[in-house]
Structure formats: structure tokens, C-alpha cells
Amino acid sequence: MATFQYDYLVVGAGLFGAVFAREATQTGKRVLVIDKRCHTGGNIYCEQIAGINVHKYGAHIFHTSNQEVWDYVNQFVSFNRYVNSPIANYRGKLYNLPFNMNTFYQLWGVTTPDEAKAKIEEQRAPFKHLDPQNLEEQALFLGGKDLYETLIKGYTEKQWGRPATQIPAFIIKRLPFRFTFDNNYFNDLYQGIPNGGYNALTNALFEGVEVRTGVNYFENKAELDGLAERVLYTGKIDEFFDCKLGQLEYRSLHFETEVLERENFQGNAVVNYTEKSVPYTRILEHKHFEFGTQEKTVVTREYPHEFSKDNEPYYPINDNVNNRLLEQYKALANEPVYQQKYLFGGRLADYKYYDMDDTIEAALALTKREL
Numbered sequence: 001m002a003t004f005q006y007d008y009l010v011v012g013a014g015l016f017g018a019v020f021a022r023e024a025t026q027t028g029k030r031v032l033v034i035d036k037r038c039h040t041g042g043n044i045y046c047e048q049i050a051g052i053n054v055h056k057y058g059a060h061i062f063h064t065s066n067q068e069v070w071d072y073v074n075q076f077v078s079f080n081r082y083v084n085s086p087i088a089n090y091r092g093k094l095y096n097l098p099f100n101m102n103t104f105y106q107l108w109g110v111t112t113p114d115e116a117k118a119k120i121e122e123q124r125a126p127f128k129h130l131d132p133q134n135l136e137e138q139a140l141f142l143g144g145k146d147l148y149e150t151l152i153k154g155y156t157e158k159q160w161g162r163p164a165t166q167i168p169a170f171i172i173k174r175l176p177f178r179f180t181f182d183n184n185y186f187n188d189l190y191q192g193i194p195n196g197g198y199n200a201l202t203n204a205l206f207e208g209v210e211v212r213t214g215v216n217y218f219e220n221k222a223e224l225d226g227l228a229e230r231v232l233y234t235g236k237i238d239e240f241f242d243c244k245l246g247q248l249e250y251r252s253l254h255f256e257t258e259v260l261e262r263e264n265f266q267g268n269a270v271v272n273y274t275e276k277s278v279p280y281t282r283i284l285e286h287k288h289f290e291f292g293t294q295e296k297t298v299v300t301r302e303y304p305h306e307f308s309k310d311n312e313p314y315y316p317i318n319d320n321v322n323n324r325l326l327e328q329y330k331a332l333a334n335e336p337v338y339q340q341k342y343l344f345g346g347r348l349a350d351y352k353y354y355d356m357d358d359t360i361e362a363a364l365a366l367t368k369r370e371l
């Protein structure tokens with residue numbers, strides 16, 4: 001019988017791999033974690049620049065209503081009182097998000113919920129007969145022209161890289177109108193940023209776990225597989241099978257980050273730019289996630305673009321074509337020859353958008369089944 005140096009090899013030091021590695025180590029398993037990047041944490045990793053935690057792979061705000069997940073993360077870190085309240089900038093004028101009484105006041109000068117509801121009905125009236133066939137029609141049907149043109153059209157077209165008339169209607173199922181003066185983007189019970197930043201969370205999860213960064217699994221797969229009895233793979237599912245059935249599609253992003261010699265640039269962590277002619281979708285000012293008082297500030301402009309093998313896969317495109325392909329890969333992964341050795345999990349192996357709390361919930365569920 002083969003003897004292994006480790007019980008588990010975990011491919012990917014992101015949040016999913018970190019939770020699994022922590023729990024497996026806790027139960028006495030010998031675990032080795034590898035990641036092809038030069039750091040741990042996956043997409044929640046923060047880089048320190050000018051004393052500020054910079055969200056290197058996009059803005060991350062922890063929010064959950066899942067008590068088990070909240071208690072779990074609080075074993076490792078405490079959270080600050082950050083509440084996500086993004087602002088939209090359309091042609092220099094500012095609007096609060098999500099759509100709430102402040103937004104309706106800024107759009108139309110209405111001051112009461114009844115006035116706001118009446119205005120929305122008036123705006124929707126010309127489009128009420130529509131049977132929406134694309135995102136533009138859906139947004140007009142649900143919210144009318146002003147809201148669509150000011151806050152939805154340009155932003156969504158930049159995100160998807162095509163006209164709203166060519167984006168499927170199901171992307172917007174409903175518009176979350178709030179008839180209160182509440183700018184909190186999320187409805188969850190708990191929210192915040194870990195005190196000390198996200199690296200404090202991942203470092204605590206990896207405490208006492210052997211981690212090797214800068215190691216690409218596929219460059220040495222057979223040898224790495226030989227080290228452990230079982231392998232948890234959290235990379236892209238299609239890549240695991242050498243993309244032999246085809247490639248799953250993603251939207252990608254690129255980020256331009258700069259240090260500014262001033263204390264405060266935009267007064268908010270997240271400002272969305274909703275007009276088409278501004279090429280980025282948003283500007284992050286990272287210090288505001290942690291109420292920073294540093295002398296300098298760091299801002300990041302976020303540009304959506306096409307995915308290719310040379311850039312990061314950010315958002316899965318879960319349309320029918322990709323979902324069918326995913327089912328085929330899942331069927332392969334379920335074959336006994338793979339099941340004996342491999343476990344799959346995380347946003348890339350599941351080809352699913354997971355918030356951090358979903359990621360932790362899924363990793364804990366796998367842990368319970370496996371350990």
C-alpha cells in the first residue's frame with residue numbers, strides 16, 4: 001500500500017482552500033497547500049501600499065446573515081463597522097445606491113415614499129406593455145427611463161462589454177427599490193472588514209499549515225499528486241481536465257492603482273461611474289474601508305474586459321451554453337477514477353459566483369462530509 005507524506009494536498013490558497021486546510025489540520029490531518037500566486041488568500045488578498053490595505057483583486061466587503069459563518073470567522077478576526085454605501089457618479093452628479101429614498105430625491109426631488117412610488121409608476125407607464133426580451137427592455141419595464149439611463153445602462157454595458165439590447169433580460173430579475181433613506185448596500189445582518197485587513201483572516205486560518213506559494217499544480221501534477229492521499233482542487237474545473245470538452249467563459253477585470261499625495265480623494269470607498277464614456281466602472285479608495293487616517297491615499301480604477309488565458313477569471317458567465325459545459329465537466333469529475341483521489345470546491349471549480357460567506361459555508365460543508 002502506498003504511503004503518503006500528507007493526507008491532503010490543497011491546490012489553491014484562497015478562502016475555500018484556507019478553511020478546508022484549517023479544519024483538516026485541526027482534526028490531525030497532515031496538509032500541504034500550494035498556490036501558483038506568490039501570496040496566500042486568493043482574491044481576498046490585500047497588498048500593503050503606503051500603509052493602506054489595498055484590495056488587489058477588487059473591493060471585498062464581508063457580509064452575511066449566516067450565524068454559523070459569522071461565528072466561524074470571528075474566531076479568527078474581529079470586524080470593523082464598515083457599511084458598504086456606494087455612490088454613483090453620472091456626468092458629475094452624485095446619487096446614492098442602492099436605489100432608495102435618497103436616490104429618488106436626487107433624481108426627481110420627491111421627498112416621501114408615496115411621491116417616489118407615484119413617480120416610478122409614471123416612469124414605467126410607457127413600458128408596461130413590454131414583454132422584455134433583453135436587459136434594456138427589462139430595466140425600462142421595471143424602473144422606467146430616468147433610472148435606466150442614469151444608473152443602469154452605461155454601467156451594465158461596460159460590465160458586459162456589449163449593448164444592453166444584447167444582454168439577456170434575466171440578468172436583472174427585479175430592481176431592489178427601498179422606500180427608506182437607507183444607503184446600506186446589503187440587507188445582511190452582519191457586515192464589515194476584518195480589523196487588520198483580509199490577510200489577518202487568511203494568516204490566522206493558515207497558522208500551523210504548510211503552504212508553498214509560487215507552485216503551479218499543473219507544472220508538476222504527477223509528483224504533487226504522489227505526495228498526498230487525497231487532493232482538494234480549487235482551481236478552474238475546465239483546466240483540471242485540460243479543457244478537453246471546451247473552455248468555460250468568464251468576464252475579466254484589470255485594475256489601475258495609484259498612490260496620491262493627498263489625504264482624501266473621493267470621500268468614499270466605492271464610487272461607481274455609470275456613464276458609458278468613462279472607461280472604468282468604479283474607483284475604489286481603499287483607506288475608507290478601514291477608516292484610515294494615513295497622509296496619503298491609494299485609489300484603484302476598475303476596468304472590465306474580455307477573458308483570455310493570460311488574465312484572471314473573475315466572473316463566470318452562467319448562461320445556458322456554459323452551464324451545459326459545466327454539467328459535462330461535473331459528470332467527468334464524478335467518475336470513480338477521479339472521485340477516489342480528488343475533491344473539487346471553491347468558485348473556480350464550481351464555476352459559480354460565491355460571496356465570501358458562501359465560500360466559507362461550502363468549505364465547511366465539504367469539511368463535514370470529508371472529515
Ligand SMILES: Cc1cc2nc3c(=O)[nH]c(=O)nc-3n(C[C@H](O)[C@H](O)[C@H](O)COP(=O)(O)OP(=O)(O)OC[C@H]3O[C@@H](n4cnc5c(N)ncnc54)[C@H](O)[C@@H]3O)c2cc1C
Binds near residue numbers: 037059314359
Ligand atoms: C471582483 C470581485 C469582487 C468581490 N467582492 C466580494 C465582496 O465584496 N464580498 C464577498 O463576500 N465576496 C466578494 N467576492 C467573492 C470572493 O472573492 C470569493 O468568494 C472568494 O475569493 C472565493 O475563494 P476561492 O478560494 O473559492 O477562490 P480564489 O480566491 O480564486 O482562490 C483560488 C486560488 O487557487 C489558485 N490556483 C488556481 N489554479 C491553480 C493551480 N493550477 N495551481 C496552484 N494554484 C492555483 C489561485 O491562484 C487562487 O489563489 C468578489 C469576487 C470578485 C471577483
